[in-house]
Amino acid sequence: MRITCPNCGERDRREFYYQGDAVALSRPAPDAGLEAWDDYLHNRDNPAGDTRDLWFHEAGCGAWVVVTRNTVTHTVLDTALAERSHR
């Protein structure tokens, strides 16, 4: 499996740490309440299809990358730096 780091180009999956759903980009307000935090921390769409998730180019440039990917085929559709991605 290979992922294109926006900084470094295509790299082996071994260089990346996987975080999970890009829902992490949308952290609720501190006082958003139990439901909002439960959704943020636990509940997932978990699609069998296209998804956005977060990967860390740990053994590379240290960028957090938003990867748009298909969970059934493992096709990588797009990658972008997390710090410039919409939340």
Place this chain on the structure above:
Amino acid sequence: MGYSGFRVIKEGLFGQKGWKPVWRDPAPKAEYDAIIIGGGGHGLSTAFYLAKEHGMTNIAVLEKGYIGGGNVGRNTTIVRANYFLPGNSEFYSHSLKMWETMERDLNYNVMHSQRGLINLFHSDGQRDAFARRGNAMINQGDDAILLDQDGVRAHLPYLDFENVRFPIYGGLYHPRGGTARHDAVAWGYARGADQRGVDIIQNCEVTGIDIEGGVVKGVQTTRGAIRAKKVGIVVAGRSSQVAAMAGMRLPIESHVLQAFVTEGLKPVIDHVVSFGMGHFYISQSDKGGLVFGGDIDFYASYAARGNLPMKEHVMDAAMTLMPMIGKAKVLRSWGGIMDMTPDGSPIIDKTPTEGLFIDCGWCYGGFKAVPGSGFSFAHLMATGQHHAPAAKFRLDRFRSGAGLMDEEGTGSQHNLH
């Protein structure tokens, strides 16, 4: 039709002509008292116990493919009760006791073999953590023995004790742990359920769940609509999709877990052995293949196949731990889709929809839970009450934070398992 050695000999003499179908292939009826969505190990055992324990025989198991085609047919067959957190402890203890009578209960040889399981540890800290676990197992009434290095050597002389990156300090030995023939478990439960009148309907995919006024009314399937008073969702690997049919969003991410088997070898590994400094566990099947696995591939996936990095990690661990198997050749590798929950523990619960129940989130430990999960889920579906050993497997523990069961201590959040 009863199975026995006598029967095998008789059929052998008469050309095997008398063997009957192990389960029927009935057409779906228009209505059932209860429907189980999912003909895997947990779904089939749920049906069996609904019939056996609760007299509910007008029920159907709906399976989109062939029964036993999911994780019950693609795991590393380990059966154990070595959990330490309340909630898990009593549940797996109960489940292991059910394994011990399963063959008699099902009149089917699932080849449950209590070969003993040894979890190795490689530091003082790991020993302390395993001691806590072992003591919890004994508190629960199960068996555990703490082995020092010599103790491990007596059981597993073939491990590399000398030239090794992470020396073996000892192991937690669970003599009642072992393995079983995974497919046979599904078939045995299917046969038992079928004999009690349960309709097992294969190639019947559920496409919708009918809900009116917050009450479940039945399901839509590729073979037509079927009405039911109660519906149980037991579809590990597809839980999020089926739950979404009822408007639910689950605390589950799906991940791929790979497993491996080698060519057949004469007996060389007696126990189930697991490494403590990398992800690797192994046993040898009765056919002679070394069956082993590691950790999930660490990316959400429904592909039921994995990639090289985790395969290599598993082989790396094998080579540092037991380099005597280096010349064994991997014959096949495959993947299963795991329902990963935030805290690594499962869910057996009611849903906000009346009459709709869910059993999911078994992460990578569902096989050993097959009898216990079916028994407890059947109890919940039939009586509306949580079965005591499974009473802590609640959905709302994440929201409240009460009763989280994070055995690995890696966090009750998704990315850390």
Place this chain on the structure above:
Amino acid sequence: MRLQAPEQTVDFTFDGRRIKGVPGEPVAAALLANGIKLVGRSFKYHRPRGVMSAGSEEQNALVTVGRGAQAEPNVRATTLEVAAGLEVWSQNAWPSLRYDLMAVNDVLSPFLAAGFYYKTFMWPRSFWEKLYEPVIRRAAGLGALDGAHNADTYEKAFAFCDVLVIGAGPAGLMAALTSARAGADVILADEDTAMGGRLLREHEQIDSRPAREWVAEVLVELDAMPNVRLMTRTTVTGAYDQGTYGALERVAGPPKAGKPVACFWRIVAKRAILCAGALERPIAFPNNDRPGIMMASAVRAYVNRWGVVPGKAIAVFGNNDDVYRTARDLAVAGVKVVAVIDSRDVETVVMDNRDDVTLGGDYPVYTGAQVIGTRGRHGLQSITISHKGGTRTIRTDCLAMSGGWNPTVHLTCHMNGRPTWNEEIASFVPTPDSIPGLVTAGACNGTFSTAGCLSAAAEVAAQVARGLGLKPKVTVPVADDAAYSVTPLWAVPGKGRKWIDFQNDVHVKDIKLAAQENFRSVEHMKRYTTQGMAPDQGKSSNVVALAVLADATGRGIPETGTTTFRPPYVPVPIAAMGAGSQGKGFAPQRFTTSHQASVARGVPMIEAGLWYRPSYFPLKDESHWRQSCDREVGYVRNAVGVCDVSTLGKIDIQGPDAAALLDFVYTNMFSTLKVGRVRYGLMLREDGHVMDDGTTARLGETHFVMTTTTAAAGQVMRHLAFVLQVLRPDLDATVISVTEQWAQFAVAGPQARVLLNTVLEQALDDESWPFMACGAVRVGGVAGRLFRISFSGEHAYEIAVPARYGESLFRILVAQAEVLGGGPYGMEALNVLRIEKGFITHAEMHGRTTAYDLGMERMINAQKDCIGKAAAARPGLLGAERQQLVGLRAKGGDHALTAGAHLFARAAAETRENSQGYVTSVCYSPTFATYLALGFLENGRARHGEVIKLRDHLRGISEEVKVCDPVFFDPTGGRARG
């Protein structure tokens, strides 16, 4: 028998018997040349079996090679190369291959039908583990492992290319040539010892000369091109995501000391062209498994390529034109053909574009005929056929059979692709786009003629090259273009066991029984009968088995479906995929700068994550670690001790928002920290549980250095990057790990300042260096950093210098400490000191504890948000029923406590329900002359003073302990400040 006396032979042994073989030829060829038919025993019934194929798909001729730690079981004799001194052993037979007692299973076979074991062996229950299973396990399995650690070297490597061509038959060579001439970087991999594939065994012509000459020319051209890598003995084993392929390369010849025997490649290819060819399939007829019954293509390979004749009087049986090809080749080689049995009712057959081969050469041809029986236990003696004129028995010692060809589609199924049924060739072909970036050409795609293979491969390769932006030219040589005509014949009707999966001993009746018992799904049939689950994974047998199942269930083959081919294509040694990890190679080793100095003192080093740290520093007269540990604790409590703490994570944080970052990741406030001061911080995960702790020093207004625990250094670094890039990109700060740039030593004890003043350029005093101060210092002319912090409760410092000065500083500090009545201390003493002081480590921060559990909830600052704050406020994470950190004190020095023990009310039964907590850390405290422990206890903070029971079933310990505050030593903290 050999066609010609070979130029050179070497000796090897088979079951101890000396055999002459030609170096490099397959062992199977040498055995056949020496008239050895019986090579192995089958898995279940222990039936005598001989060589069946000439490739990696071999089902019967599995042998063990070598002995001792180098013994390799389950090696295909058909791919194993003859070398001088090679030791080859048959498998799965006792006491000998010829007289195998387990062959009794064959006699009992009526009672051992598919799945019989699910129906019996259930009574009495205890007999399963004691009797039935051990007997089954001993009978099962094929070869044996020796039990010794692997003694051979294996390697792993990465390779990259534009085009990976898999298989070097006519299609593969043409694809590689076309790609390479277009300028692509090409890897051509083939599992054979030589490239050429089918052309090496067939008499065919390309460009009006023998095809083998064309092969040689192409290889010369490819070999000369710098953009081509030719890899023989290399099997591409698996197809993975984004153009990654696994491949196993075997090194020629017997193992050489220190040299690898195999390499596992990870090949990354922009495109791949699969030219894997096709595999011939057997026909199921009664007793079709006797030694001497072989695939027709294998017979041609042994005769044409290796000059070995597998029989004296050979019969040929098949359902396609290859029967005539085989008979012709045998006749040309001067081998006696006793019969050609063609199941089709045909008149004439066009063989190739040169000759018309008519029925009836020098041998009898039976059309519309079938083999209905065979004789010869250890080697074929005769066959019985039915034909238009009736039945007839023919004496023969070798039967070449051909049931047609199955394209080698396996790799195209590795990503869950399903092959497509092709009625014309009565087999499956790849479904296009099953593997992104991979295309197929030639026989693996159902194109069987050489001409078809060449033109298809050239065209496909040209398309691939164009896709890579290259400008290919297509030049295709002229070659044989015989049509392939097959009339399916899966199983011959009639009585007797007709083997389908030879390795797992599955025959037609087993599959019918499976259908009868409603194992009608192809997956159920497979799992019930074990069809296709043997070492060859059904390469030769699956299509036949599907056809039989389809017939038994009244369905067509396409609707019956297929099982899934999964990686690896051929079995791969664990040692190859795990190369480099045996021994210490499993994980990197990290050494502190003081490592050598510690080792020189005879220190036992222990693993701490990837690091090694000193356990204790033994003196000559000490025989037990506790003596050393107690002494080292005394150094710190009474004089001064020195400890290397470089393994703790050190993260440099700079920028205008550095303080704001810390406020967000720590529960407590850091923006209020003064420059030149250090503060302890607690870090939560977003789920509200404690992640890590440590001290952070403010070196400047916008410059901090954070320390983490050794274990969590990587996790915290990742976490900080996550916060900065994902959660708070508004913050202007940068983080970088400097763990390895600084060597850092704790100097702890009443004499700590005295010691430091002997090495620092400027003397310390309490006023300029109060407790929790930090700043720059100079030591021996080197710029360093000093932190007045304590993990022991004593007056203590940590001094840091650039790593290259670490060893030197360590030696100086230790020498000065010894002058002052102290010395170095290790992890054991460090642990005692921190337990006495009630400081936590990851034994307490084990992932399930909250700040509340640790008694640190007041550290969660109410004035600001931080990671984990919202989740930590969940009702379930607060409250008296939670287990809280407590100290536990034993009755005295002879009452040992253990970590991992559980805690109970004094008189409670020791059950799960009654367990109120557990012990996380234990030490013998020389300071208090008793055992102390830290643990978690329900409502523990309210229970100080209570006596409870500590119970460790595993280690037979039951002790009454007194609950107390976790800070045993100097609770007011005067010593650290003083």
